[in-house]
Amino acid sequence: MDAASIEEINKLRRAMGMKPLPVPGAAAPSQASAGEDPDAPSTLETREALAYGNFKKVQEAEEAKKRREEKAAAVKKARDKAQRFAALEGKGIADLDEDDELDAKSWLKNQKKRQKKIDAQKKFEEEKAATQAIAEHTSADLADVKVAHDMASFLDADDQILTLKDTGVLENEEEGDELENLDMREQERLQEKIDLKKKKPVYDPNDVGEPGEHGILGQYDEEIHGKKKKVFTLGAVGTANDLADILDAPIQKRRHQVVELDVLEDAPAPVSDYLDPPEIKVKKPKKKKSKSTRQRRADDEDALYPGDEPNGGDDDQQMDVDSGPVTFAKKRKVFDEDFVDDDDLQTSLALQRKAALKKRKRTRPEDIARQLREEASQPPDDAEADKGLVIDEISEFVDALHAEREEERKAPKPKPGNAVTAMEEGASDEDEEMVDAHIKHEASPPADVPITGVEEEKTVAQGLGATLALLKDRHLIEDQNGAEQNAKFRQRQAFLTELNRRMSQFDEDTRLQRERDRASGRHEKMSIREREEYARQQNTMREQHQSRIMDQLFREGYKPNIELKYIDADGRSLDAKEAFKELSHQFHGKGSGKGKTDKRLKKLAEEKRRMSQSMLDASQNLGMSSAASHQGKKRKEAGVRLA
Amino acid sequence: MIIVTVNDRLGTKAQIPAFASDKIKDFKVMVAMKVGREPHEILLKRQGERPFKDQLSLADYGISNGVQIDLEVDTGD
Numbered sequence: 001m002d003a004a005s006i007e008e009i010n011k012l013r014r015a016m017g018m019k020p021l022p023v024p025g026a027a028a029p030s031q032a033s034a035g036e037d038p039d040a041p042s043t044l045e046t047r048e049a050l051a052y053g054n055f056k057k058v059q060e061a062e063e064a065k066k067r068r069e070e071k072a073a074a075v076k077k078a079r080d081k082a083q084r085f086a087a088l089e090g091k092g093i094a095d096l097d098e099d100d101e102l103d104a105k106s107w108l109k110n111q112k113k114r115q116k117k118i119d120a121q122k123k124f125e126e127e128k129a130a131t132q133a134i135a136e137h138t139s140a141d142l143a144d145v146k147v148a149h150d151m152a153s154f155l156d157a158d159d160q161i162l163t164l165k166d167t168g169v170l171e172n173e174e175e176g177d178e179l180e181n182l183d184m185r186e187q188e189r190l191q192e193k194i195d196l197k198k199k200k201p202v203y204d205p206n207d208v209g210e211p212g213e214h215g216i217l218g219q220y221d222e223e224i225h226g227k228k229k230k231v232f233t234l235g236a237v238g239t240a241n242d243l244a245d246i247l248d249a250p251i252q253k254r255r256h257q258v259v260e261l262d263v264l265e266d267a268p269a270p271v272s273d274y275l276d277p278p279e280i281k282v283k284k285p286k287k288k289k290s291k292s293t294r295q296r297r298a299d300d301e302d303a304l305y306p307g308d309e310p311n312g313g314d315d316d317q318q319m320d321v322d323s324g325p326v327t328f329a330k331k332r333k334v335f336d337e338d339f340v341d342d343d344d345l346q347t348s349l350a351l352q353r354k355a356a357l358k359k360r361k362r363t364r365p366e367d368i369a370r371q372l373r374e375e376a377s378q379p380p381d382d383a384e385a386d387k388g389l390v391i392d393e394i395s396e397f398v399d400a401l402h403a404e405r406e407e408e409r410k411a412p413k414p415k416p417g418n419a420v421t422a423m424e425e426g427a428s429d430e431d432e433e434m435v436d437a438h439i440k441h442e443a444s445p446p447a448d449v450p451i452t453g454v455e456e457e458k459t460v461a462q463g464l465g466a467t468l469a470l471l472k473d474r475h476l477i478e479d480q481n482g483a484e485q486n487a488k489f490r491q492r493q494a495f496l497t498e499l500n501r502r503m504s505q506f507d508e509d510t511r512l513q514r515e516r517d518r519a520s521g522r523h524e525k526m527s528i529r530e531r532e533e534y535a536r537q538q539n540t541m542r543e544q545h546q547s548r549i550m551d552q553l554f555r556e557g558y559k560p561n562i563e564l565k566y567i568d569a570d571g572r573s574l575d576a577k578e579a580f581k582e583l584s585h586q587f588h589g590k591g592s593g594k595g596k597t598d599k600r601l602k603k604l605a606e607e608k609r610r611m612s613q614s615m616l617d618a619s620q621n622l623g624m625s626s627a628a629s630h631q632g633k634k635r636k637e638a639g640v641r642l643a
Numbered sequence: 644m645i646i647v648t649v650n651d652r653l654g655t656k657a658q659i660p661a662f663a664s665d666k667i668k669d670f671k672v673m674v675a676m677k678v679g680r681e682p683h684e685i686l687l688k689r690q691g692e693r694p695f696k697d698q699l700s701l702a703d704y705g706i707s708n709g710v711q712i713d714l715e716v717d718t719g720d
Contacts, residue, residue, distance in 0.1 A: 006660060012676060018669055021644050021660050044663045044702045 148180045150230040178231070475631045488561055495557035502553060506546045513538065570604070647706055649674050649687070651714035663702040667695045674714065686717040 003025050010020035148165055162179035202219050222228070457473065458466040471477040517523065517538070523531055566579035574582065585591045592600070610630075632639065645663050647670075650656045657677045661670055667687065675682040688694040690713055695704055706712065 009660060009673065012673065013669075016669055016672060018665060019662065021662070 144176075145234050146176065146178045146231050147234060148178045148229060148231055149184055151232045153184060179234075474628045475635070488559070491557070491559060492561070495553075495559075498553060498557060499550075502550065506542075506549075510542055513542070572604075645701070645706070645708040645710075647701070648709070648711040649678075649714045650711055655714065661701065663707060664700050666697065666700050667704075668697040670701060671697070678714070684717055686715040688713050688715060 003023050006021050006023050010023070013020050147162060154160065160181050162181055165178040165180045167175070167178070458470045460467050460470065468477070472479075517534075522534075526534060564579075566574040566576075566582065568574055568578075568582075591597065644660050646658050646660050648656065648658050655678055657674070659670070659673050659677055661673060668682075671682045671685050671687060674687070675685055678685070686694045689704075694715070694717075695712075
């Protein structure tokens with residue numbers, strides 16, 4: 001700031017009433033203003049100066065403090081160091097040698113001195129120890145001191161530390177010092193505690209009885225009189241004697257306790273808690289015996305196993321009570337035992353069986369040969385016998401069969417007769433035929449009757465007629481009613497011929513009539529229309545007449561053969577029931593369910609198989625498998641073909 | 644005597660000598676004379692702070708030697 005500008009500013013300041021700024025070149029302000037108020041720092045500068053001064057002071061103080069502390073630390077450090085090295089003061093080993101002479105001679109010379117020194121030191125120490133030892137107690141000091149334990153407990157011979165027992169002041173005056181082993185005291189206390197906890201009964205019968213607790217309620221003596229103490233006194237003289245006593249005491253004790261065992265032998269034997277064996281009665285559970293049924297002695301015939309001895313078998317059975325017979329031969333008997341049944345029936349059946357077996361058994365080769373020879377000779381005998389008319393079961397049976405056959409023959413036989421002799425229905429003829437049949441029938445049996453009394457089958461080799469008859473017998477071919485059909489056919493043909501004849505006759509008649517009309521000359525008279533009308537009239541009349549005749553003819557002769565043939569999808573012909581089923585299926589639009597269709601298919605398959613089989617095959621004639629028997633079953637006929 | 648710099652950051656910068664105990668009102672007159680404005684048009688403040696009041700002194704605001712203050716236009720708002 002230059003003076004000129006400051007001057008200007010001062011001018012302004014004076015005008016405003018402010019103090020002028022100090023011009024650098026101008027004279028310093030008067031001293032008076034400086035010494036205004038030293039105590040009251042009114043101006044900022046003074047205040048600042050003061051502050052600066054204070055701050056400085058504070059700073060200096062801090063620094064001083066720091067220096068002092070550093071000094072103190074340094075001093076301490078030096079002292080410690082000095083102390084550390086204090087131990088190292090004095091002579092080291094090397095120094096020692098260096099102090100004295102280094103060569104061996106001088107060292108040897110000094111050796112004596114050194115030794116003396118060492119000895120002197122030792123002595124000194126010993127004397128010290130000795131004086132100390134004198135200061136200690138000897139065992140004599142403990143001459144009359146009591147030890148509050150039993151001498152026996154010190155027999156362990158270990159070193160034991162005894163301490164003065166804790167006592168009250170007065171008690172100590174009375175009784176004097178007592179020594180005790182703390183460990184043992186502890187053990188005793190522990191033992192007492194355990195014993196208390198055990199809760200032993202007061203009265204111990206096995207105890208002989210110590211002199212201390214002999215009286216009644218002896219357990220309270222301790223409580224009342226105080227605990228019994230075992231004390232022995234340490235005496236320089238008497239201890240050895242006590243020890244000796246202790247060692248002897250146990251042995252003496254043992255001697256007291258010797259018990260005589262011989263006395264026990266004479267004592268009475270104690271009563272036993274167990275019963276004597278013979279006195280005991282134990283009931284065994286009884287085995288239940290099964291009811292023994294009396295066995296029938298096995299017959300020789302009954303036994304199928306010839307090796308089986310009936311006697312032996314019975315014996316075995318008698319022996320066995322519970323278990324059943326074991327061998328195979330006896331099984332039948334077991335069966336007989338258990339099976340409770342109607343005895344009468346059984347006996348009768350048994351008899352029958354016996355008879356059958358007897359008969360069967362007789363077939364031996366010689367017998368068979370004999371039989372054959374008899375058979376050979378028999379037919380002539382039979383023929384003779386036949387005249388005599390032997391009636392027995394078989395013959396009756398056979399007659400029944402024949403009767404059935406006759407009935408069958410009755411029906412077909414007159415029919416062919418009818419067919420041959422057209423419209424002739426002659427009863428006489430029938431009778432004649434029947435008579436013939438009878439004669440024929442009677443004539444035939446004698447030739448064919450075998451042992452069984454039934455006719456032999458006709459064989460195929462005999463001819464076509466025989467074949468047909470065989471098939472008929474086996475009911476494999478149904479009765480075709482050939483006669484009827486034939487008749488019908490003839491009748492139809494007759495009708496047709498009649499019809500044709502009439503038709504042709506009518507045509508002929510009309511032609512003739514028309515020719516006649518033409519010839520008569522009537523036509524010229526009439527006009528065309530009249531002729532037409534006339535013709536028409538004539539036609540209608542003719543037709544009426546003809547139709548009447550035809551009608552009559554039809555009514556008389558026309559017998560149509562109406563056959564309703566229902567055919568399956570496979571081509572099989574259906575009967576009425578099956579046909580109706582088909583119809584209903586088609587009507588309703590759905591067939592049978594799974595079961596029904598399966599059944600039907602099975603049936604068809606069976607039929608096919610049967611048809612494909614050879615009908616004349618007799619090898620399968622084992623009971624029910626033959627065709628004849630099957631057919632018989634279908635027709636609900638009883639009976640089995642034997643041959 | 645302290646020298647205070649007054650700067651309006653738009654080109655006007657002036658050093659004005661004054662006493663620390665001078666009032667802001669008088670200081671504003673000095674500044675106005677130097678800058679060439681009227682004293683009631685001037686606003687003295689530190690940056691980001693409220694403008695100085697007329698009754699107080701420079702020392703109260705801590706303005707000592709070499710301090711720079713902002714100079715602004717006082718529109719009366």
